[in-house]
Amino acid sequence: MTAPRLLGGRYEVGELIGRGGMAEVHLGYDTRLSRPVAIKMLRSDLARDTSFLNRFRREAQSAAGLNHASIVAVYDSGEDKLVEAGGASVPVPYIVMEYVEGRTLREVLNERSPLDPAEAARITEGILDALAYSHRMGIVHRDIKPANVMVTPHGGIKVMDFGIARAVADANATMTQTQAVIGTAQYLSPEQAQGHHVDNRSDLYSTGCLLFELLTGRPPFQADSPVAIAYQHVGQPPPRPSSFNPEVGHALDAVVLHALNKDREARYQDATAFRADLQAARLGRPISDGARGTAVQGADATVALGAGVAAAAAAAARGAGGAIGSAGSAGATTVIPSDGAYETPAPVGDRSNTASLPAIGHDPDDEPRRRRGLAYVLLVMAVVGALVLLVLAGKGLLDRPPQGSAQVAVPSVVDLPVETAEAAVRAAGLVPEATQVASSKEVGHVVEQSPGADERVDRGSKVDLSVSAGPDTAEVPDLKGYSLDEAKTFLGNLGLGVGAVTKVDDSGIDEGKVVSTSPDPGSSVAVGSKVALNVSSGLVTVPDVVGKARNDAVDALGNAGLRAKTTYVPSTQPENTVLKQSVKAGSKVADGTTVSLTVAQPALPTPTTVTTTAAPPTTATRSPSPTTTTATPPGTPTATATTTAKP
Template sequence: MSEDPLLLGGRYEVGELIGRGGMAEVHLGHDTRLGRQVAIKMLRSDLARDQSFIKRFRREAQSSAGLNHASIVAVYDSGEEHSIESGGAKVAVPYMVMEYVQGRTLREILTDRDHLPAEEASRVTEGVLDALAYSHRMGIVHRDIKPANVMIAKDGTIKVMDFGIARAIADTAATMTQTQAVIGTAQYLSPEQAQGQTVDARSDLYSAGCMLYELLVGRPPFVGDSPVSIAYQHVGEQPVAPSARENTISEDLDAVVLHSLAKDREKRYQDAGAFRNDLQAARLGRPISAAAMASLAALAAGPAAISTSEPTEVYAATTRPRDGSPGAAPGSTTSTFPAAVDPAERGRRRGATYVMLTVGIIAALALLGFGGSQYLQMREDAKKVSVPVLEGKPRATALKLLSDAKLGFTETTAKSDTVPEDSVIEQTPGAGTRIDPETTKVAIVISTGPNAVTVPDLRGMTVAEATEALTTAKLAIGTTTKVDTDDQPKDRIVSSDPTLGTSRPPGSIVNVSVATGLVVLPDLKGKTQDEAAAALINLGLTPKTDYRQTSRAKEGTVVDQKPGKDEKVAVGSVVTIVVAQKLPPPPVTTTPSSSSSGSPSPSGTPSPTPTDSSTPTIPPTP
């Protein structure tokens, strides 16, 4: 006999495994309440005791739940399943319930097809950019755009997965990491990510450019033996134009790709909409932006700009004999006597020699002076050290890096809505600057926390869990209101005030509504049987149908319900609806005709007469 499937949250059946990553497993699931297929992502059981992974998983749910876009895989619900280990310890395993997309990832498609035609690659990337434009407006940076995180549904819809969780799921390719965070997959890493700098929306656009490059030519712009070697290329090497690897690619599409891969984020596309507009223009044969064409021209001029002088042409020397005969052929040697020179000419030559000698002495002294200054400069440079990357790092980490580099520092504080509390907002001098530790100190600005914090998603949590989540977000729980609804199981939070994603000052109160586990019955009388049953199912109730014969209501409509309207019942209860049926037709009886003389009726046949209890039978007239 087969085991009963695992049921999460009282409604989600966990089915077969359909995906696995570095941190989570994805199962095909079934929502028993709404009767639909879903995808259920669960934290791996071996990581369920690690609080850092649990926090990352929760952060993924909070980031993704606030996104509602056709090109983004939707997150329907989240929660935690409590299990008992063999030793008796109770472990909470978080899970997320997501939209189930039937299709294939771009990584799987590229494995089969090597690369895509330019028009198809452009269309797919435009869909990804649509999703990024929306997520960036919502304040969420993906940080891990790559083919493995983009799905093509069976109907051709583009779906971007794993928003805000670049640290959670590992790709098959190597991953670059920094303190406390995975910052992206090496082949699609932006230069600022590779250098440990803060990441913004333009970093996603660079990664999208790397993905577009691979879709067009079958390989990312930079490859190497290790993630570190690839990261170095992202920072210091220019990509080869896609058309150099696939000659069917147009010059305009070259320009769009190369502009998206500009090393300096200030010189690449500044928002996903501009990137998408240029990509669509290149696909449709319309003019693209001047900025994109400038990026193409700059890359094309790069190697040629190293030297602009014309090559030196070398000619063979010829010598004419004193007798005036033609010179010897190139390569031959002809000896001559020196020509006679008059005294005036000799004086001019001697003066020129003195000038040349003087110039030579001056040049030698200049070189000597330059060499000495260079030597002194080298000695000074030898004492200098490079300032490490501090921005975005926790204060303790930053101080350790400064100590290792034997650099002094000064410290100030400031509020920041983007940098976590007790982390470095800004540093002066900047990372990579070489300074003399004896004369220069590094100034760092430490975040004291945000001016405002965002209300997290509390839906589906218990009051205790919500209290913990709000405390972590530097907010406080307020009043708890009981509501009758089937949106959440009993004692789970249905909504919050302020709502998810609202910004509030730290310490603000958040009121919550908690499900009682009850629902209020509507008035079902007069509805059709199907309408009443659907209304009950939508409330999480089970309809049961009885029938009653009556002439006072239309057949198939509800004439009664048990319990009655406005009564409260527990979610999952059985509600009886009484449905009208037609009365059976009245019976028909035959009454023979009779007369006083006993003679037959004029027609010679008996007359059928219906019998009705209210109408007496009248004998025929003789």
């Protein structure tokens, strides 16, 4: 069997578990600390490139300074020497990282998507926790995407490749310029696409793209090439997640759209603010004014986009092909295509229509034909749109009550924020009256109205609005085996708090893990209630096993989480009886402590020595009278034969 490759005289290199454009990741083993690790090694063919080599070294140093529960830890780094076939020695740097059990978020999405909005929000909050810390430490990730996020079996979040993303080439869709990787296309910020300076807010845009995919099962922008996707990031407004997944609420829509603002000055300015809004949307609390404002602007932008299409169609009808011509110079931005060359997209005013962007490698002879075809399509769209508007306007005229009528139609305000609903009711000449009710719907939104929508009532009438105050009860989850931090997070997601934390012995649960809750799991409690946690102390009580049979004593110690060590001694007590134990019964010791047992075994038989002593020779006298010979019974220590003659 071939001995495993050893790095730094300490790390055994095992099987390949991951591969990127720049590095390979192996399962490793730290022989000094006896623990599994993950080892990232620069690809040998890139080790000859000084720029890659230096970048890899810098990123190893910067990432090693991060220490956060939601960031994959970097333990060590170093360099190995690779001897090529020609005998040349090439340095191959490596990074030793924390080995995380679980799956990448990409694997989770491949298995099931979209995710439940609450789960998507919780996962993104974990990512933002990691980003908030790294940004405070001065490190921008630059490549937030599902493949760089690990989900542990217990639902924990671990973000990988901090800083290293600047040097990792994604083989599928990565934008590069002279070998300088600046992000993955589907999650690229507008400033990255334009080759501008990247800062913390670029990570937040990428996180917004990731959250969009968690909620909808697809990224916000899709196209046939990375360059086309980059164009959309720069100039096309993002769709609302709820347009793909109706389960996404208005507040979550607003949070995502705010994170995807093209102008970095107008989006979230730090990860903490993003996380606060995301948590508020998940728990049904009010989100920030900035996010609400972006949502309104997003709706206006969509209307403006439709108007722009109609205008383009009208221009095409007049034969003005210039509406769909090539980009002008005013307001143009530079986008980095996949081949490293520079192209100039359309001006800001035309960015909403990516059809106006010149195709890469197009045939000039086909351009007039394409323009005419597109013009016809837009013309048809404009005509259809005009007809629809006429129909709607006619319906409005027919439905309008006679002049001087004292009755008005009640507007439909269910599912709208209460402020918007009240404004709509007042605009109709009615008086809103809001009442808070318990509901599973988004907090602050109308769940019911009376009178109903489109009912005709007297002007000035009252309209009752039932507004969600959120659910009034929650079910206590089963937290057995969770760490204290995990339990707090889980309860917080349900609107519950942590009450008294009590350490308990003899639990059979690892130290620091939850043993039980009060109330019990499954109990229904009011939102805002506190749940008491019993947490394992890691201590167990030593049972009294003296006098028990050895097997029974070992079983009793094992049931208590203890180990047994047996020593046998000769004794008159029954065989295999425990005579004494090394730790006093009733003592509190750490789980897994070894208790020595002294056990009886039968005494060995004592050897017996037999000695025979012969008497001195005697003279036998013959006599005519009879004689008697008396002999000592055999087996006595001294055997003496005596002959006595009778007189």
